[in-house]
Amino acid sequence: MGQDASPPAGLVAAAQRAYHNAYAPYSSFRVGAALLADDGRVFAGANVENASYGLSRCAEQSAVQALASEGGRTFETLVVVTDCDPPAAPCGACRQILVEFAPNATVWLVSLSGHQQLRTSVAELLPGAFRFPA
Numbered sequence: 001m002g003q004d005a006s007p008p009a010g011l012v013a014a015a016q017r018a019y020h021n022a023y024a025p026y027s028s029f030r031v032g033a034a035l036l037a038d039d040g041r042v043f044a045g046a047n048v049e050n051a052s053y054g055l056s057r058c059a060e061q062s063a064v065q066a067l068a069s070e071g072g073r074t075f076e077t078l079v080v081v082t083d084c085d086p087p088a089a090p091c092g093a094c095r096q097i098l099v100e101f102a103p104n105a106t107v108w109l110v111s112l113s114g115h116q117q118l119r120t121s122v123a124e125l126l127p128g129a130f131r132f133p134a
């Protein structure tokens with residue numbers, strides 16, 4: 001994990017693309033996420049809502065599902081794109097899901113325009129996370 005000043009451009013582009021694919025007819029709040037797996041593959045995800053609201057999926061969860069479904073088991077960097085100021089951070093449930101696969105990952109919160117890029121990490125977002133006892 002580097003201390004880069006900005007997220008990889010390809011990852012931002014993938015998250016922006018996912019943002020536009022979000023299915024958010026109920027909240028109208030789109031979220032796009034893209035992660036860089038340790039083997040260099042990029043996986044993206046969008047939020048996918050449901051008329052039964054509790055069945056809605058967050059973008060970060062969609063991206064992690066894509067990673068794991070293709071055999072990926074960890075990632076180095078995650079970009080989350082939202083159209084708000086400041087760009088939104090992952091919800092509590094997503095933080096726990098991120099910890100499962102990448103407790104050491106860098107997380108970038110990026111605005112839709114790409115002009116705002118806030119750097120954080122999974123560890124910073126969820127200190128003291130629950131891990132299954134070894």
Ligand code: THU
Pocket residue numbers: 024027029030031046047048049056057058059060089090091094
């Ligand atoms: N949402 C995400 O995709 N990620 C988060 O971390 C927070 C919330 C989505 C869920 C719902 O579709 C919409 O944003 C409003 O909560």
